[in-house]
Amino acid sequence: MEFMMKPIGILHSPFTEKEGTPIQPTRSQAVGKVEVYPEYADGLQDLEGFSHIILLYAFHCSSGYSLQVKPFLDDQLRGLFATRHPCRPNPIGLSIVRLLARHENILDIEGVDMLDGTPLLDIKPYVPEFDVRNNVKTGWYAKRSKE
Amino acid sequence: MEFMMKPIGILHSPFTEKEGTPIQPTRSQAVGKVEVYPEYADGLQDLEGFSHIILLYAFHCSSGYSLQVKPFLDDQLRGLFATRHPCRPNPIGLSIVRLLARHENILDIEGVDMLDGTPLLDIKPYVPEFDVRNNVKTGWYAKRSKE
Numbered sequence: 001m002e003f004m005m006k007p008i009g010i011l012h013s014p015f016t017e018k019e020g021t022p023i024q025p026t027r028s029q030a031v032g033k034v035e036v037y038p039e040y041a042d043g044l045q046d047l048e049g050f051s052h053i054i055l056l057y058a059f060h061c062s063s064g065y066s067l068q069v070k071p072f073l074d075d076q077l078r079g080l081f082a083t084r085h086p087c088r089p090n091p092i093g094l095s096i097v098r099l100l101a102r103h104e105n106i107l108d109i110e111g112v113d114m115l116d117g118t119p120l121l122d123i124k125p126y127v128p129e130f131d132v133r134n135n136v137k138t139g140w141y142a143k144r145s146k147e
Numbered sequence: 148m149e150f151m152m153k154p155i156g157i158l159h160s161p162f163t164e165k166e167g168t169p170i171q172p173t174r175s176q177a178v179g180k181v182e183v184y185p186e187y188a189d190g191l192q193d194l195e196g197f198s199h200i201i202l203l204y205a206f207h208c209s210s211g212y213s214l215q216v217k218p219f220l221d222d223q224l225r226g227l228f229a230t231r232h233p234c235r236p237n238p239i240g241l242s243i244v245r246l247l248a249r250h251e252n253i254l255d256i257e258g259v260d261m262l263d264g265t266p267l268l269d270i271k272p273y274v275p276e277f278d279v280r281n282n283v284k285t286g287w288y289a290k291r292s293k294e
Contacts, residue, residue: 004151005149005237006236007150040228043215046225048286049287056241067189078193079194080190081272090269121237121239122237132279140193141272
């Protein structure tokens with residue numbers, strides 16, 4: 001069983017190389033644009049009421065993946081699924097960014113941590129009732145070796 | 148450009164029909180299991196240190212999608228991408244569930260809102276520093292007609 005994913009748009013970012021690209025939106029103040037292809041623009045109605053959106057996109061990882069990786073913020077090998085490392089069996093990236101404005105099919109966003117030209121797969125509204133958890137334990141991350 | 152996604156596991160849930168399935172993990176106390184296929188089990192190391200995990204999975208939507216939908220919690224048509232409706236151009240589902248325990252390649256989870264047999268695409272650790280936002284506006288959801 002396989003699922004074919006087709007980009008619904010493209011992400012425009014100031015970052016063109018992995019080196020120097022922020023590792024998470026919460027560590028980025030960079031602004032960028034989400035260009036949703038015109039045939040999907042009608043699906044963006046009402047999105048401008050939300051201050052934050054979840055972007056799902058395809059990582060540019062042509063080089064496969066490893067099940068044990070060294071996270072950016074640690075110096076020990078960890079299980080891939082216990083990290084946010086970009087090279088994964090299904091290389092789907094997830095970023096929660098601030099939505100500054102919508103102009104038709106173009107979204108102005110802040111907190112960009114993707115490479116320029118990243119293919120967009122989905123947009124979902126960020127809803128604290130669904131997406132925020134309290135009393136969270138974060139394993140190795142809480143004891144990470146880097147900041 | 149297209150991306151082929153191949154399930155890395157399967158979700159076992161008490162819910163076998165859409166009717167009666169909770170719409171979000173925060174509205175579910177149901178427990179279930181994530182069965183990660185054995186060839187990916189090494190990637191689960193260290194995951195047990197996290198209390199919450201993000202599951203990305205494929206929605207069972209054989210019936211296509213509409214760019215305007217009525218959300219479960221509202222009675223007006225909204226832009227698809229301003230909702231969490233399951234039928235989307237790339238039908239990727241996102242649920243943040245509590246991780247109760249890991250037994251090799253099997254994860255016991257709480258907060259199940261997926262149908263039994265849902266194909267799993269990815270697992271990411273839930274990290275508040277990356278995934279929690281404050282001062283959030285939620286547009287139509289804040290004024291929704293249903294609870």
